[in-house]
Amino acid sequence: MFLIGEAMSLWKRWFGKRSVESPQAPAPLLPTCPYCGAGVSMRPRRSAYVIWDCECGAVGSGSEIYPDLDEVADGLLAALGLGGSVSEPCVPIGDSGAISIQHYDIPRSMREFAEIVAGHGFAAFSGETTVADGRIYSVWARRSAIR
Numbered sequence: 001m002f003l004i005g006e007a008m009s010l011w012k013r014w015f016g017k018r019s020v021e022s023p024q025a026p027a028p029l030l031p032t033c034p035y036c037g038a039g040v041s042m043r044p045r046r047s048a049y050v051i052w053d054c055e056c057g058a059v060g061s062g063s064e065i066y067p068d069l070d071e072v073a074d075g076l077l078a079a080l081g082l083g084g085s086v087s088e089p090c091v092p093i094g095d096s097g098a099i100s101i102q103h104y105d106i107p108r109s110m111r112e113f114a115e116i117v118a119g120h121g122f123a124a125f126s127g128e129t130t131v132a133d134g135r136i137y138s139v140w141a142r143r144s145a146i147r
């Protein structure tokens with residue numbers, strides 16, 4: 001049955017409607033800007049987490065996994081050219097050095113992130129954003145002088 005099904009789908013692929021079949025692209029994780037509500041654009045991906053830009057000057061990043069937010073914030077600090085880190089260092093467990101654990105305290109990391117960017121004139125935002133296929137936890141910063 002499987003082979004017949006395969007053959008049929010091949011048949012359809014070759015002899016069926018061939019005009020506008022495009023490969024299925026993954027749904028883009030594009031939230032709206034938390035400051036102005038506009039759609040944002042995604043930078044070419046260079047690190048573990050996406051970086052978004054809004055026309056209003058906001059820059060954001062995010063992850064579908066809440067405990068990742070401290071590292072998301074670290075990446076955003078780097079993207080903003082500010083440096084610094086709000087994530088906890090990895091702590092080795094046992095003597096082997098092979099296993100380590102990274103604690104996280106996201107609310108504290110978000111407070112530290114807000115403090116760091118505020119020192120450079122940015123207003124911080126963090127929270128849950130709805131995207132096409134679910135939700136994503138995101139961190140943002142925007143120059144607070146911009147209206």
Ligand SMILES: [Zn+2]
Nearest residue numbers: 033036054056
């Ligand atoms: Zn915006």
